[in-house]
Amino acid sequence: MTETPLLDVRNLTIDLPRGADRPHAVEDLTFTLEPGEILCVVGESGSGKSMTAHAVMGLLPKAVTVSSGEIRHQGTNVFSLPEREQRALRGGRIAMIFQEPMTALNPLMRVGDQIDEVLRYHTTLNRAARRARVVELLASVGLPEPDHLRRSYPFRLSGGQRQRVMIAMALAVEPDILIADEPTTALDVTTQKQILELIQDIQAKRRMGVMFITHDFGVVAEIAHRVAVMQRGRIVEIGTAEEVLNRPQHPYTRQLIAAVPHLIEHREDFTRARQPVLTAEKVCKTFHLGGGFFTPGRKVVAGDDLSLTIHQGETVGLVGESGSGKSTLGRSIVGLIKPDSGKILFEGVDLLSLSRPAFRPYRRHVQMVFQDPYASLNPRHTVGDIITQGPVAFGEDRRKALDKAKALLSLVGLDASAAERFPHEFSGGQRQRISIARALALEPKLLVADEPVSALDVSVQAQVLDLLEDLRHRLNLSMLFITHDLRIAAQICDTIAVMQKGRIVEIGPAKEVFGNPQHSYTRTLLDAIPGKGWTIPEDVIPVTRRSAALRNSA
Amino acid sequence: MPRIALFISQRLVKAVFVVLAIAVFNFFLVHAAPGDPAAVMAGEAGAADAKFVEQLRQQFGLDRPLYEQLGTYMSKVVQADLGYSYRQQRPVFDLLMDRLPVTLSLTLTAFVLALLGGVALGTLAAMRAGTWSDTAITVVGLTAYATPIFWIGLMLILLFSVNLGWLPAFGTETIGAGYTGWEAFLDKAKHLVLPVTTLGLFYMAVYTRLTRASILEVRDMDFVKTARAKGLPEWRIVSVHILRNAILPVITVAGFQAGHLIGGSILIETVFALPGIGRLAFEAVLQRDYQVLLGIFLLTSVVVVVFNLLTDLIYSLVDPRIEVAP
Numbered sequence: 001m002t003e004t005p006l007l008d009v010r011n012l013t014i015d016l017p018r019g020a021d022r023p024h025a026v027e028d029l030t031f032t033l034e035p036g037e038i039l040c041v042v043g044e045s046g047s048g049k050s051m052t053a054h055a056v057m058g059l060l061p062k063a064v065t066v067s068s069g070e071i072r073h074q075g076t077n078v079f080s081l082p083e084r085e086q087r088a089l090r091g092g093r094i095a096m097i098f099q100e101p102m103t104a105l106n107p108l109m110r111v112g113d114q115i116d117e118v119l120r121y122h123t124t125l126n127r128a129a130r131r132a133r134v135v136e137l138l139a140s141v142g143l144p145e146p147d148h149l150r151r152s153y154p155f156r157l158s159g160g161q162r163q164r165v166m167i168a169m170a171l172a173v174e175p176d177i178l179i180a181d182e183p184t185t186a187l188d189v190t191t192q193k194q195i196l197e198l199i200q201d202i203q204a205k206r207r208m209g210v211m212f213i214t215h216d217f218g219v220v221a222e223i224a225h226r227v228a229v230m231q232r233g234r235i236v237e238i239g240t241a242e243e244v245l246n247r248p249q250h251p252y253t254r255q256l257i258a259a260v261p262h263l264i265e266h267r268e269d270f271t272r273a274r275q276p277v278l279t280a281e282k283v284c285k286t287f288h289l290g291g292g293f294f295t296p297g298r299k300v301v302a303g304d305d306l307s308l309t310i311h312q313g314e315t316v317g318l319v320g321e322s323g324s325g326k327s328t329l330g331r332s333i334v335g336l337i338k339p340d341s342g343k344i345l346f347e348g349v350d351l352l353s354l355s356r357p358a359f360r361p362y363r364r365h366v367q368m369v370f371q372d373p374y375a376s377l378n379p380r381h382t383v384g385d386i387i388t389q390g391p392v393a394f395g396e397d398r399r400k401a402l403d404k405a406k407a408l409l410s411l412v413g414l415d416a417s418a419a420e421r422f423p424h425e426f427s428g429g430q431r432q433r434i435s436i437a438r439a440l441a442l443e444p445k446l447l448v449a450d451e452p453v454s455a456l457d458v459s460v461q462a463q464v465l466d467l468l469e470d471l472r473h474r475l476n477l478s479m480l481f482i483t484h485d486l487r488i489a490a491q492i493c494d495t496i497a498v499m500q501k502g503r504i505v506e507i508g509p510a511k512e513v514f515g516n517p518q519h520s521y522t523r524t525l526l527d528a529i530p531g532k533g534w535t536i537p538e539d540v541i542p543v544t545r546r547s548a549a550l551r552n553s554a
Numbered sequence: 555m556p557r558i559a560l561f562i563s564q565r566l567v568k569a570v571f572v573v574l575a576i577a578v579f580n581f582f583l584v585h586a587a588p589g590d591p592a593a594v595m596a597g598e599a600g601a602a603d604a605k606f607v608e609q610l611r612q613q614f615g616l617d618r619p620l621y622e623q624l625g626t627y628m629s630k631v632v633q634a635d636l637g638y639s640y641r642q643q644r645p646v647f648d649l650l651m652d653r654l655p656v657t658l659s660l661t662l663t664a665f666v667l668a669l670l671g672g673v674a675l676g677t678l679a680a681m682r683a684g685t686w687s688d689t690a691i692t693v694v695g696l697t698a699y700a701t702p703i704f705w706i707g708l709m710l711i712l713l714f715s716v717n718l719g720w721l722p723a724f725g726t727e728t729i730g731a732g733y734t735g736w737e738a739f740l741d742k743a744k745h746l747v748l749p750v751t752t753l754g755l756f757y758m759a760v761y762t763r764l765t766r767a768s769i770l771e772v773r774d775m776d777f778v779k780t781a782r783a784k785g786l787p788e789w790r791i792v793s794v795h796i797l798r799n800a801i802l803p804v805i806t807v808a809g810f811q812a813g814h815l816i817g818g819s820i821l822i823e824t825v826f827a828l829p830g831i832g833r834l835a836f837e838a839v840l841q842r843d844y845q846v847l848l849g850i851f852l853l854t855s856v857v858v859v860v861f862n863l864l865t866d867l868i869y870s871l872v873d874p875r876i877e878v879a880p
Contacts (some may be wrong), residue, residue, distance in 0.1 A: 059782055098783075104778040106795050108873060117794075119783045153874045169784070513619030 005032035012069035020351035043230035095170035099182040100160035105154040112150030158192035170392035193528040218531030257464035283342035302328035317493030367439035371451040373431035377423040384419030646849040657830035661815035662753035672761025680769035699759035707825040724827035763769035809865025813858035
C-alpha cells in the first residue's frame with residue numbers, strides 16, 4: 001500500500017489498573033484502516049475491542065493508560081498532539097456512535113441542539129447556516145420531518161430514530177473515520193437492517209473508513225470488508241471478510257463461528273400426540289399509560305386475542321420485535337400480569353378464574369427465567385438461598401431443599417459449592433445457569449424463558465442454549481421461549497409464534513414458519529436477519545451440536 | 555403557555571382545600587394539648603381564683619363547645635382574619651407581618667446562598683473526586699452537617715463579635731443609631747451576616763453532598779461519553795451535559811426544604827436574639843396562645859403548598875420529560 005492509511009495503530013498496549021484480571025486491556029495491537037473500508041472488530045465482551053475504539057477517540061477512562069505504541073491518524077501520532085488538537089480531531093475527523101441509543105443522547109436537550117453543538121465547536125458557521133445543516137443532516141439519515149424533529153427531545157424518539165440522530169451527529173463535520181461500537185446490538189432486527197444499510201450507504205458515498213465493533217458474525221458477514229478477531233486483548237486473526245468467515249484459521253475464531261446460531265437447524269418434527277400442558281385462549285391485555293382522574297391516558301394494546309397451546313415436551317418460540325407483546329403474554333402465563341380477558345388453561349384448569357390462594361399451588365408448575373442475569377438474582381442472598389426459597393415457601397424442609405439445590409447446581413453445570421457463594425462472584429452465563437436452577441427447584445412442568453440468552457456473549461449463549469435443550473430432554477419439560485433473535489428460535493423451538501403489535505400473526509411448526517413463511521411480517525423479519533448470504537463452513541460446526549442433531553433425528 | 559396557566563389555577567384550587575383541611579386539623583391539634591390561655595394568664599397574674607379564670611374563658615369564648623369554636627375560627631379564616639391575640643393585645647395578622655420580614659430575610663438569604671454555594675462546591679468536589687480538594691470539601695461539609703447548629707452560631711459569635719469585634723452578635727439593627735437609607739440597609743445586612751452564615755452552612759453541607767453524589771452518578775452516563783466524543787471542551791461538558799442532569803435530585807430536596815424555611819429557624823433566632831416567626835411560635839406554645847399558634851401553622855402550611863407548586867413548575871421547566879399535568 002503506497003498511500004498512508006487513514007488510521008494506523010502500531011504496537012498499541014493499554015495497561016489496566018492493578019488488581020484487574022489481566023495486566024493489559026489490549027496488548028501489542030497493530031492494524032490499519034484504509035479509506036472506504038469497513039473493518040469489523042469481533043470478540044466477546046472483555047476482549048478489548050471497545051477499549052481500542054476508546055483509545056482511538058482519546059476517551060479512555062482515567063484508570064487505564066496507554067503504556068506503549070502509537071495511533072497515527074493520516075500519519076500524525078494522535079498521542080503527541082496537544083489536548084486542544086486532540087479535541088478538534090475528536091468529533092471533527094474521527095466520530096463515534098455507541099451501542100445504547102436510549103442513553104447516548106442527553107435527555108434534557110433537543111436533538112437539534114445536540115447536533116448543533118458539534119458544528120459550533122468544529123466549524124465557523126453562523127447560527128442560520130448551522131440550523132440548515134442540522135436539518136440537512138437529519139434528512140440525510142432518513143428521518144421524517146427533519147425541521148420538526150430537530151426540536152424534539154430524545155425521549156420522543158424510538159431506538160432506531162435515536163441511533164439515526166447519533167449517526168447524523170457523527171457525520172456533522174464529515175469525518176474521515178467513523179467508529180461504531182455495537183451500534184445495532186440494542187435494536188430490533190428490522191431496525192438493525194435499516195441502520196446497517198444506512199451506515200454502508202454513507203460509508204460508500206463519502207469513502208469513510210469505518211471501524212465497526214460487533215460480536216455478531218451475521219452482521220460481520222453483512223457489511224465487513226476486513227475482519228479482526230480479538231481475544232483477551234490481542235488480535236488473534238485479521239484478514240479479508242472472505243478469508244476469516246469462510247476459512248477461519250485460529251481456533252478461537254473457529255470456536256466463535258461455531259457458536260453462531262444457525263438459521264435452520266435440522267430438528268425432528270414435533271409430534272403433537274402428547275397432552276397439552278398449557279393453553280392460552282383469546283388473551284387480551286391493554287395497558288393504560290399516564291392520565292389522571294379526568295384525563296384519559298395513552299392506550300397500548302399488548303395482547304389482542306392471543307391463543308396458543310404448549311404440549312408436553314414442546315418448546316414454543318415467541319418471536320417478534322420489542323413492544324410486540326411477547327413478554328406480556330409470558331408474564332400473563334406465569335401469573336405476574338392479569339390479562340383483561342381470555343383464559344389461561346393449565347392442564348384444563350383456568351388459572352385466571354382462581355382466587356389467590358387457589359392459584360398458589362399452580363405457581364410452582366410454571367416457572368420463569370428472566371432476561372438479565374445481573375438484575376434477576378438478589379445480590380444479598382447466597383445462591384443456595386436463592387434456589388431454596390421457592391421450595392421452602394412450599395413447605396419443604398430447608399436441609400433437604402439445600403441438598404436438592406446442590407444437585408440442581410451440578411445439573412446445570414456448576415459446582416455444588418456455588419451454593420455458599422453470592423451472585424456477584426459469577427459471570428453472566430453462570431448466573432443464568434443459577435436462574436435456571438432456581439426455576440427448576442420447584443419442579444415445574446412449564447418453563448417460561450424470557451430472552452434468557454440475549455444478554456450473553458455468543459459462545460456463552462450457545463452453552464446456555466445447549467443446557468436448556470439438554471434439560472428439556474432429560475426432564476421432559478415444556479418451554480415457552482421468548483426471543484427477538486430468529487436464529488436462536490430456529491435452533492431451539494419446535495413451534496414458532498410470530499407476534500406483531502399485540503397479535504400473533506403466524507403460528508406453526510418451526511420448519512414451516514421459517515421455510516415457507518405465510519405472513520408478510522414473518523418474511524420481513526426473516527429477510528432482516530443479518531448474514532443470510534453466508535453459510536457457516538461445514539468443518540467448524542462442533543461435534544457436540546452435530547451429535548445433538550443426530551440424536552434428534554434418531 | 556395556557557397549559558401552564560391551567561396547571562397553576564387547578565393546583566391553586568386544590569391548594570385552597572388542602573390549606574383549609576390543615577387549618578381544621580391544626581385547630582384540634584392545638585386544643586388537644588392540656589391547659590388553655592386563661593389558665594396560663596391567671597397563673598401569671600398570681601390570682602388563681604376559679605371565678606377569675608372562668609371569667610377569662612368567657613371573655614375569650616373558651617367556654618363554648620369545641621365545634622362552635624371551630625365554626626367561629628374557620629369562618630374568620632376564610633375571611634383572612636386570623637383572630638386576635640389576647641395575650642399580646644394585637645391582631646394575629648399584624649403580629650405575623652411584623653415578624654415575617656426578619657425570618658424571611660434570614661432564611662431566604664441563607665437558602666439561596668446555600669443552594670448556590672452547595673451546588674458549586676459539590677460540582678468542584680465531584681469533578682476532582684479523589685483529590686485533596688475533594689477531601690477538603692467533603693470533610694468541611696460533613697463537619698457543618700454534623701455539628702449542632704446553635705453551637706456553630708455561638709462559636710461564630712465568639713470569634714467575629716467578641717474576639718474580633720467585626721460583626722454585631724444579636725438583634726436586627728443597632729438600636730438608637732438612627733440610621734436612614736443606605737446606612738440603615740447596611741446596618742441590617744451586617745446584623746444578618748452571622749445568622750445567615752450559621753443557617754446557610756448547614757443547608758450548604760446538604761446540597762454539597764447531594765450535588766457531589768449526583769454528579770458522580772451522571773458523570774459516567776453514556777451521553778456524557780457522547781459529549782466527549784463530539785470533542786466539546788470540558789467546561790461545556792460539565793455545565794451543559796452533566797450539571798443540568800445532576801441538578802434534578804437537588805431541586806427535589808431544595809423544594810422540600812424551602813417549605814420548612816418559616817419554621818426551621820427557631821434555634822438561629824434564639825441564639826442571635828432575632829424577633830422572627832420561630833421565636834413567636836415558641837413563645838405562643840409556652841403561653842397557650844391559640845390564635846397566634848394557629849396563625850403560624852396556617853402561614854407555614856401556605857408556604858409549604860406554594861413551594862411545592864413552585865418546585866413542580868421548576869421541574870417541568872428543567873426536565874422536558876415531565877409535563878405539567880393537573
